[in-house]
Amino acid sequence: MGVTKNLVLGGSGAIGSALCQHLISKNETVINLDIKEGFDLRTESLLDYKNVDYVWFLAWDVGGAKYLNVKKNQLGILRNNTLICQNVFSFLEETGIPFLFTSSQLAADDNTYGMTKLLGEYWAKLLKDGQIARFWNVYGWETPGERSHVIPDLVMQAITKKEISLFTSGEEKRQFIYMEDCVRNLYLAREKKMKNIHLTNGEWIKIKDIALMIGNLFNVPVHFGIEKGYEKKIDPDSSHADFKWETSIEKGIQMIAKEARNYLNIKI
Numbered sequence: 001m002g003v004t005k006n007l008v009l010g011g012s013g014a015i016g017s018a019l020c021q022h023l024i025s026k027n028e029t030v031i032n033l034d035i036k037e038g039f040d041l042r043t044e045s046l047l048d049y050k051n052v053d054y055v056w057f058l059a060w061d062v063g064g065a066k067y068l069n070v071k072k073n074q075l076g077i078l079r080n081n082t083l084i085c086q087n088v089f090s091f092l093e094e095t096g097i098p099f100l101f102t103s104s105q106l107a108a109d110d111n112t113y114g115m116t117k118l119l120g121e122y123w124a125k126l127l128k129d130g131q132i133a134r135f136w137n138v139y140g141w142e143t144p145g146e147r148s149h150v151i152p153d154l155v156m157q158a159i160t161k162k163e164i165s166l167f168t169s170g171e172e173k174r175q176f177i178y179m180e181d182c183v184r185n186l187y188l189a190r191e192k193k194m195k196n197i198h199l200t201n202g203e204w205i206k207i208k209d210i211a212l213m214i215g216n217l218f219n220v221p222v223h224f225g226i227e228k229g230y231e232k233k234i235d236p237d238s239s240h241a242d243f244k245w246e247t248s249i250e251k252g253i254q255m256i257a258k259e260a261r262n263y264l265n266i267k268i
Contacts, residue, residue: 004028007052007097009088010059012036014142015102015135019056019183026187034059042083046091054190055092055099057120059084062113063147069230074112081116089123098129100190105136105175105200106232125196133189136200136236139252140179141259151176151253154211155260158218165223170208172229175200175236178247178255185243198236201245214253 006023010016011032020030031049033039041059061080092099101124107117124130142148144156157164177200189197207229215222247255 004054005031005052006054006056007031007033007046007049008056008058009033009041010057013058014140015138015179015182016056016058018140018179019058019186022180022183022187041087042080043087046088047094050091050095050097052097055097057088057092057099057101057124059088060102060117064149064153077112078116081113082119085116085120085123089120089127092130093127096128098131099124099127100131100133100186102186103132103134105134105198105234105236107134108232110232111230131189131194132196133186134198134200134236135182136175136177136198138179138182138199139176139256141256141263143263150207151210151214152256152260154214155218155253155256158214158220159257159260159264159266161220163221163223164211164215165225166207166211167225168207168227168229170211170224170229171206172231173204173206174210175202175204176210176249176252177201177245178252181245181247185245188243192242194239194242197239197242199243200236200240201243202236202240205249210249210253213250214257217253217257 006028008016008020008030011020011030012034016034020032023030031052033041035041061077101120103121104117106114107121108114109118121132124132139149139151142152144153154164182199185199208224211222
């Protein structure tokens with residue numbers, strides 16, 4: 001058997017970059033198509049890549065809560081993700097290439113992002129040789145911006161502002177998995193041909209407790225808002241028990257803190 005040739009859609013994002021590195025470490029070849037590299041998956045044909053062995057479908061219009069919950073972003077999220085689905089799934093239907101679609105714990109019909117992820121799941125299930133993995137709050141270092149997520153954002157607040165301020169009361173709960181753990185288990189899912197899985201550790205933690213953990217690490221005060229944060233507290237199905245998680249939340253935060261200091265050119 002020859003070297004596996006992977007097509008990674010969205011390979012320049014945080015999770016996609018980590019996945020590409022993991023695949024290369026397994027001596028597999030990688031083709032990355034991402035809007036950050038000039039390839040628009042909403043409109044450009046994928047037929048030049050029909051000879052790959054496997055497709056990883058990560059590309060999506062996504063970001064943290066401060067991006068997903070803004071009203072003016074909703075039409076764009078709906079339009080962009082529907083176009084991506086149409087283009088990519090049509091390619092997968094025509095070629096029959098095995099693939100994995102990365103969904104989200106937020107896949108549901110009560111918000112625009114979740115609704116488009118649910119659409120992607122239904123589409124994937126209708127095609128042959130499709131796998132689905134639902135991510136539950138994957139975290140790692142990200143460059144700060146509109147689309148970055150809560151843990152690196154709180155770390156950056158602690159370093160740059162010497163305090164942490166939450167928009168909400170912090171009582172909302174999440175399940176967090178570290179990025180490298182995520183891609184290692186994602187690879188395992190492909191190897192074992194797991195069809196529909198939940199990538200999470202099953203451990204709930206309040207955003208409030210995450211903020212306090214980061215505040216203690218940097219010895220800075222933490223301020224809480226009065227608004228109730230979004231919470232969709234459903235437990236994952238039993239598939240999550242098939243995976244192992246090596247990185248504790250404490251260790252993950254420490255590694256992000258190191259990356260944040262490097263980003264800001266602060267000597268440890």
